[in-house]
Amino acid sequence: MSNEIALKTERKEFNKRLVRIALPIALQSLIMSSLTLLDTLMVNKLGELPLAAVGLASQLFSVQFMVVFGFTTGCATFFTQFWGARDIKSIKKVLGVALTASFLISFLFFMVSIIWPVGVLKIFTNSSEAAELGAEYLKYAAINFVILGITMPIADALRSTQQTMTPMMISAASFFTDLVFNYLLIFGKFGFPRLGVKGAAIATVIARALELVLFIIVIFGKKNILAGPIKEYFSYSKDFAISVIKNAWVTTLNETLWSSAVAMQNAAFGRIGVTEFAAVQASRTIMDLFQTAGYCIGDATLILIGEQLGKNQIDEAKKMSGWLIRACLEVGIVTAALLIIFNKPILTLFTLTEEGYMYAGYLNIVRAVLLPANLLNALLISGMFRAGGDVRFAATTEISIMWLYSVPAAFIFALVLKLPVHWVLLLVQCESLLKIAILLKRYASGKWLKNMIQGMN
Numbered sequence: 001m002s003n004e005i006a007l008k009t010e011r012k013e014f015n016k017r018l019v020r021i022a023l024p025i026a027l028q029s030l031i032m033s034s035l036t037l038l039d040t041l042m043v044n045k046l047g048e049l050p051l052a053a054v055g056l057a058s059q060l061f062s063v064q065f066m067v068v069f070g071f072t073t074g075c076a077t078f079f080t081q082f083w084g085a086r087d088i089k090s091i092k093k094v095l096g097v098a099l100t101a102s103f104l105i106s107f108l109f110f111m112v113s114i115i116w117p118v119g120v121l122k123i124f125t126n127s128s129e130a131a132e133l134g135a136e137y138l139k140y141a142a143i144n145f146v147i148l149g150i151t152m153p154i155a156d157a158l159r160s161t162q163q164t165m166t167p168m169m170i171s172a173a174s175f176f177t178d179l180v181f182n183y184l185l186i187f188g189k190f191g192f193p194r195l196g197v198k199g200a201a202i203a204t205v206i207a208r209a210l211e212l213v214l215f216i217i218v219i220f221g222k223k224n225i226l227a228g229p230i231k232e233y234f235s236y237s238k239d240f241a242i243s244v245i246k247n248a249w250v251t252t253l254n255e256t257l258w259s260s261a262v263a264m265q266n267a268a269f270g271r272i273g274v275t276e277f278a279a280v281q282a283s284r285t286i287m288d289l290f291q292t293a294g295y296c297i298g299d300a301t302l303i304l305i306g307e308q309l310g311k312n313q314i315d316e317a318k319k320m321s322g323w324l325i326r327a328c329l330e331v332g333i334v335t336a337a338l339l340i341i342f343n344k345p346i347l348t349l350f351t352l353t354e355e356g357y358m359y360a361g362y363l364n365i366v367r368a369v370l371l372p373a374n375l376l377n378a379l380l381i382s383g384m385f386r387a388g389g390d391v392r393f394a395a396t397t398e399i400s401i402m403w404l405y406s407v408p409a410a411f412i413f414a415l416v417l418k419l420p421v422h423w424v425l426l427l428v429q430c431e432s433l434l435k436i437a438i439l440l441k442r443y444a445s446g447k448w449l450k451n452m453i454q455g456m457n
Helices: 002-044 048-084 088-115 117-121 128-141 143-160 165-187 197-221 238-270 274-290 292-310 314-341 343-347 354-387 391-416 421-429 431-445
Strands: none
Touching: 002 048, 002 165, 002 197, 002 274, 002 292, 002 314, 048 088, 048 117, 048 128, 048 143, 048 197, 048 238, 048 274, 048 292, 048 354, 088 117, 088 128, 088 143, 088 238, 117 128, 128 197, 143 165, 143 197, 143 292, 165 197, 238 274, 238 391, 238 421, 274 292, 274 314, 274 343, 274 354, 274 421, 292 314, 292 354, 314 343, 314 354, 343 354, 354 391, 354 421, 354 431, 391 421, 391 431, 421 431
């Protein structure tokens, strides 16, 4: 009985710690999702074509985000485990590796968006008008690729050292900046020019630039634990860099091929019709808003489990992982129910055709039903397995199912069988059930519980 009471007390304390770490991450994600929602709503006032155009341009940013996210979360294995060992010097070296790689990746996206904007957007649609207007957005927003290549590794290093409030506060400042300048520049208020889609791009650049400045101030102006001479970040040895990159390139490949698969699915949706694609864009924006709480548990899992593995406390990590799975499923079920309940009221925020409203409503229901499964997959792949450096198994599972099933299914169901867009989404996203069966077996084996920093310096 005393052991049971002790376990309940321990779990209660763990839940408090989880909330302390996860809540700022959730709020940051909610802020960023709200920013996307507000951007979408403002552009939506210009009509379905501008909405589809910005949605197309956002596809390229989504792919870049997932590529850099993949590399930085691969680095986060080392951020969190070195934090468990309280080795700040090595954390800075990992940050140096992350900054170098993410900047180079982001600069490539920047060049593509400047040199070949219309061509790359036509991958996602057969509408020349939408591609041309989306290219206009990219022309002004392209510098965001480079800025994100710098801010994302810094934000990840802060979160991994359990300073989750700092990125959240900076995101809040960026949110309000983007909101104000979107209003001023899209609609031409208070003497500002009415720039439409171009104004949305410029507003986003201003907000992202502010983020970068604030991160620099926080790290170097406030003497953060991550602060130090520039050479300290880049003083890593070849062997040190190889150890980090061997882990991070797998997660980068994972997220690159995952996001590319999602983009290819959207290419199938985009070829069904402009109305259907606008409905997909609206539904995806709403879904991003609702699923933030679940995904933040995955982020917190990487931080908490990685710390325990860095301390070589394997049994403690295993015990925590069970609690985190339960929390993830509980949040997923509640969130799915809320999405179904508020489905119709939220859709009234969008200006769609009657057919567009119908499709978006069905799409939201499909996404809600499969939400708990999708969140659990994210928890296992991006949280637990990356915390323990078991990235190859996770990547192989996700990539193979996405490209062997999801992508072909999207084109077959959408363009060959010509099913309604919501049926296409349902059949495509059944891949999440296949992944769960494989991932849970690996989780139960315990093979993912590894200390990755032994012998590194």
